[in-house]
Amino acid sequence: MLKKRLIPKLIFKVKEIGQEKYPVIVTTKNFKNIKFVGDPISQAKIFESQLTDELLLVNMDSLDLDNNQFLLDYYKEFSNKIFMPLTIGGGVKNIGSFKKLLKNGADKVCLNTAAIENPEIVSGASKIFGSQCVVVSIDFKKIDKDYLVFYRNGKINSKKLLFEWIKEVENLGAGEILLTDIDKDGMSDGLNIEVAEKVSNSSKLPIIMSGGCGVAQHFVDAFKNTKIEGIAAGNFFSFRDQNIHQARSQILNNGIELRK
C-alpha cells in the first residue's frame, strides 16, 4: 500500500558576499524572524541517508527564473547530487517557469502566488506537463471565524476562503496541495489538525500539511487523526536536536506505514 510521506522543507535565500552568491537555508517563525541555518546540499544529503521521502526546495526570495542562470544551474547541481524526489518552488510565474524548473532537476513544481494571480497557469501546466507535477501551495491564517488565504509570502490577504480556494485549485487540475498554517509556522506546537482533517476528508487530491511540527508525536497525531498523505516540516528537520531515525521509529510504532 501507499506509504505516508515525511518531507523536509528547505526554504532558502540567496546570500551575496562580494561577487559570490550562496544559497542558504533559513527557518522562520510565522514567516518572519529569519535565521540562517546552513547549506542546502549538505543538509539534503543527511535527509537522503535518513530515509525521508521527498524534498521540498523553495526560494524565499521568489527570484525571477527568466534571467537567473545561477539559480537554474544551482537546481541542476542539487538534483545531480541528491537522488530524492524533488519539488521546487519560489518565483514560478508562467508556463516557462515550469519548463525551466523541470529541465533543471525538478520532479514537481510548486506555485503559490502565481496560482492566485493567474489561475490559468495551473490548468495550462497540468495539460502540458501532467497534473502529477503541479503542486499548489496555499498559506492560510484564521481571521475571526474564517480561514483565509494569504499570498506573497503571507503578506497579502487574498480575501479567499481556504476551503473554497482548495476546491477551485482541484478543478483547475492541480495534482497535489501543500497547506501551511502561517500562525503555526515555526511555533513547534503541532500541526493544524482541524484543517488537515477537514481538507483531507473532502478533497480528492493528496494533501501535504505543514506548519508547527516540533516533536515526533506531532507527526503521529496528524497521521492518526486525518487522511493527509504527507507532512512537510522546516524547523523540525533543520535543527539537529530532533533525530530523524527516532521520529521514523515513533511513527512506525504507532502503526503508521512509512517506506521500508
Added chain:
Amino acid sequence: MGFESEIVQTPNKLIDSDKIIFPGVGAFSNVMKIIENNKWDEVLKKKIFNDKVSVLGICLGMQLLCRESIEHEKKSGLNIFDIGVKKMSDHIDSNKFKLPHIGWNSVQIKKNSILFDGIKNGSDFYFNHSYGILDLDKNVDCVTNHEIDFASVISYKNIFGVQFHPEKSLDDGKILLKNFITKV
C-alpha cells in the same frame, strides 16, 4: 553510476546506442505529438525491431510504449506493447484513494524479472502518476496496489517498462538500473 550514457536530443543520435532508457514526465498526447513530429517513433521502432536494442521505459516512457492512452483525448502510443493505458480515477474511489498516485508503494513480483535480481519482493519504489495499466493479463511482471492492482513492471523479451521512478528510488532503484545496463 559509472556507465557511459548520453542524453539524446535528436533521433539520429539514437542510431549508435546499445541500450535506450526512455524516461518520462509529461502529458501523454502532448509528448506523442512531439515524438511523431520529430520522427522519434520511426527511429525507436527500427532500433527495437531491427536492431533488437534493449529499452527501459520509465513512467510516461513506459506508457508511451503501449497501444494507446486516454488523457485529454484518446491518443495512440508507440504500440510496442498491445496494452491500453487508463485513467485511474475512472476505476478508483477517489474519496478513499487519492490521485495522482504519489509516493512510495510496494512492488509485488508476479513473474521473475532480471531487473529485480538482488531486490526483495515487496520493496518500495517511488511513484508519481494518474494513469496506469489496469489490464493484467499480458506482459505483466509486477503489480502494485492502490485500491486496485495495476502493472508496475511490464516486459517482453528485452523491452521493459516500469511505472515507478527507479532513478528516484535510492538503493533499490540503483540496483534495478544496474541490472538493466549489465544483465539485459
